[in-house]
Amino acid sequence: MKIFKMLLVLLFSAVFLVACSDDEPDTSLTDGTQTAASGINDASTSGLNNGSGLSGSEMGGSGSGSGMYPNAGMGPEFSDPNNPLSKSTIYFMLDSSQVQDDFVPVIAAHAQYLVAHPSQHIVLEGHADERGSPEYNIALGEQRAKSVANMLKVQGVSEGQLELVSYGEEKPAAFGNDEASWERNRRVELRYQQGR
Amino acid sequence: MAIFRKILFIGLLGFYLPLSYAELTIEITQGIESGASVAVVPFASQNVPVDISFVVNADLAGSGYFKMLNPQNMPGRPTTAEAIRFPDWQAINQNYLVIGQVNEDRGQYNVQFQLFDVANGGQMLGYRMTSSASDLRRTAHHISDLIFEKLTGKKGVFSGRIAYITTTTQGNKRTHQLQIADADGFKPQTIATSPEPIMSPSWSPDGKRMAYVSFERKSAAIYEQTLATGQRTKIAEFPGINGAPAWSPDGSKMAITLSKDGSPDIYVLNLVTRSLIKLTKSFAIDTEPTWSPDGSQIVFTSDRGGKPQLYITPSQGGQEKRLTFSGSYNARGSFSPDGKNIAMVHGNGNDYRIAVMDMSSRSINVLTAGPSDESPSFAPNGSMILYASKKGGSAFLSAVSIDGKMQQKLGFSNGDVRDPAWAP
Numbered sequence A: 001m002k003i004f005k006m007l008l009v010l011l012f013s014a015v016f017l018v019a020c021s022d023d024e025p026d027t028s029l030t031d032g033t034q035t036a037a038s039g040i041n042d043a044s045t046s047g048l049n050n051g052s053g054l055s056g057s058e059m060g061g062s063g064s065g066s067g068m069y070p071n072a073g074m075g076p077e078f079s080d081p082n083n084p085l086s087k088s089t090i091y092f093m094l095d096s097s098q099v100q101d102d103f104v105p106v107i108a109a110h111a112q113y114l115v116a117h118p119s120q121h122i123v124l125e126g127h128a129d130e131r132g133s134p135e136y137n138i139a140l141g142e143q144r145a146k147s148v149a150n151m152l153k154v155q156g157v158s159e160g161q162l163e164l165v166s167y168g169e170e171k172p173a174a175f176g177n178d179e180a181s182w183e184r185n186r187r188v189e190l191r192y193q194q195g196r
Numbered sequence B: 001m002a003i004f005r006k007i008l009f010i011g012l013l014g015f016y017l018p019l020s021y022a023e024l025t026i027e028i029t030q031g032i033e034s035g036a037s038v039a040v041v042p043f044a045s046q047n048v049p050v051d052i053s054f055v056v057n058a059d060l061a062g063s064g065y066f067k068m069l070n071p072q073n074m075p076g077r078p079t080t081a082e083a084i085r086f087p088d089w090q091a092i093n094q095n096y097l098v099i100g101q102v103n104e105d106r107g108q109y110n111v112q113f114q115l116f117d118v119a120n121g122g123q124m125l126g127y128r129m130t131s132s133a134s135d136l137r138r139t140a141h142h143i144s145d146l147i148f149e150k151l152t153g154k155k156g157v158f159s160g161r162i163a164y165i166t167t168t169t170q171g172n173k174r175t176h177q178l179q180i181a182d183a184d185g186f187k188p189q190t191i192a193t194s195p196e197p198i199m200s201p202s203w204s205p206d207g208k209r210m211a212y213v214s215f216e217r218k219s220a221a222i223y224e225q226t227l228a229t230g231q232r233t234k235i236a237e238f239p240g241i242n243g244a245p246a247w248s249p250d251g252s253k254m255a256i257t258l259s260k261d262g263s264p265d266i267y268v269l270n271l272v273t274r275s276l277i278k279l280t281k282s283f284a285i286d287t288e289p290t291w292s293p294d295g296s297q298i299v300f301t302s303d304r305g306g307k308p309q310l311y312i313t314p315s316q317g318g319q320e321k322r323l324t325f326s327g328s329y330n331a332r333g334s335f336s337p338d339g340k341n342i343a344m345v346h347g348n349g350n351d352y353r354i355a356v357m358d359m360s361s362r363s364i365n366v367l368t369a370g371p372s373d374e375s376p377s378f379a380p381n382g383s384m385i386l387y388a389s390k391k392g393g394s395a396f397l398s399a400v401s402i403d404g405k406m407q408q409k410l411g412f413s414n415g416d417v418r419d420p421a422w423a424p
Helices: A002-020 A024-050 A101-116 A134-154 A179-185 B002-016 B052-062 B086-091 B133-152
Strands: A089-091 A122-127 A162-168 A187-192 B024-030 B036-040 B066-068 B096-105 B108-117 B122-132 B161-170 B173-182 B189-194 B198-203 B209-214 B221-226 B232-236 B242-247 B253-258 B265-270 B276-278 B286-291 B297-302 B309-314 B329-335 B341-348 B351-358 B364-366 B373-378 B384-391 B394-401 B407-412 B416-422
Touching: A089 A101, A101 A134, A122 A134, A134 A162, A134 A187, A134 B198, A134 B242, A134 B286, A134 B329, B036 B052, B036 B133, B052 B066, B052 B096, B052 B133, B096 B133, B108 B133, B122 B133, B133 B173, B161 B198, B161 B394, B173 B198, B173 B209, B189 B209, B198 B242, B198 B416, B209 B242, B221 B242, B221 B253, B232 B253, B242 B286, B253 B286, B265 B286, B265 B297, B286 B329, B297 B329, B309 B329, B329 B373, B341 B373, B351 B373, B351 B384, B384 B416
Parallel strands: A122 A162, B036 B066, B036 B096, B373 B416, B394 B416
Antiparallel strands: A089 A187, A122 A187, B024 B407, B096 B108, B108 B122, B161 B173, B161 B416, B173 B189, B198 B209, B209 B221, B221 B232, B242 B253, B253 B265, B265 B276, B286 B297, B297 B309, B329 B341, B341 B351, B351 B364, B373 B384, B384 B394, B394 B407
């Protein structure tokens, strides 16, 4: 009973203390977070609408999933399976940015075309598989794009015709968490700037 | 017991939560049986849209510090101090008891709770607060913070926020969003949307701004966005990589990765003067800078030794020293708030896990099971690490206590969730 009374006193003094301090820490915290939260709401709409093309940018001709012959608009040779120009993706081994022998003729065909068409521009999109750290994979994808660019330049393509971008693991061509998907994702895609 | 708890959590969430939150589940995938035992008795409440005691119970359970008592096993449901029979709670080995009440008053809610030491019946905390209906969850997290700090001496992180990237696919169209949510994944709000990838969100030290990488112009650029207004400025758009932004602890500088001169290197951009200093100059990959909490050092990932490993250098420039030697892949370092530990992605063969290195002993403690864990981010009190996992064709966020004993999965059913960053 004595303990109970003591507890009662403790309880009242605790509540009293809080009441006396006018809930200061709590009010300020609640108010502060409320403002911040509604602020973020605004950001979401203004970010969405005024984001200088952030949400309005178009998919365009690049990116994975644009069919078997993404450069088909360049001419019939780019969709003729017997012509190396129809091949527009260079695949890489794990953790490697070295071009494998199989793809040397493909790159040579594109080099010849670019040398013959000096006003033509090409984007080299580097990609990595999903394993490991995303920003490190951006660097890996860029190394792959650079080794293709170097082979093109050695064969006479001018620097000004080339544009490099690395998407790392952010734009997979295959979405599985398995070796078959990873092989398809370690790649450089060659995308002609059509209509330029 | 752990499995039972998991079932209970999923069941309760499905049962109690309003429909708008139906897309999120929290699943405790690994629990501990040690730690103080805490009983959060369901609060007395009527017609209250949020079950506050349930949220408090879930917060404390997810922290990894406590063994929570299932309400079904409680010897009573007291909601006032007078109604507590402490011997009943002593008999089932409870250390602490939380009771409370929620009353509606003209659209506002009066929330009060008390924390008791079961051994001597003493009250350790007693608070009364008012909350609007929309702030009830926040109030519940605030109560969790107060209890956590009282019992552990560490600041709670339950009322904090997290940022992350979601990707949803509809047919051929992918949508990338930068979102901010409560620390438990609730109340997600989108601050940027793009059909092209968004990456690497980084909070300003005051939590008011966010830097991130966006490919919206078909090449990488780093932006800084003020959360309250949605206004943003472009920080860097050089040829090549513009990546891995990391705010300095005093907010005046930003470490970034640029490849404009050839190989990717770490740069420090002064946000006031806009001066750009090249910090690393190797011909290898240098990326993923992170600042020590005192701002004096920068840790980064480099493959200059053949494989990616962590290196450390003074943030003013100077000698670059290798930090990690065990494992074939150590990347994406992240300092703990006290600077004593570094979290990283630790890889061996096809297996990537989150590990923590003790900066004084340099020993590495692997915390997660893999096989594809990445992007570790410390809670502001250093008790938990948020990270991204991939499994079974989906990507989701998980949290692990820094002793590795407690693991939680934050599941969003719509699309992939990656690249988490806990607000400071």
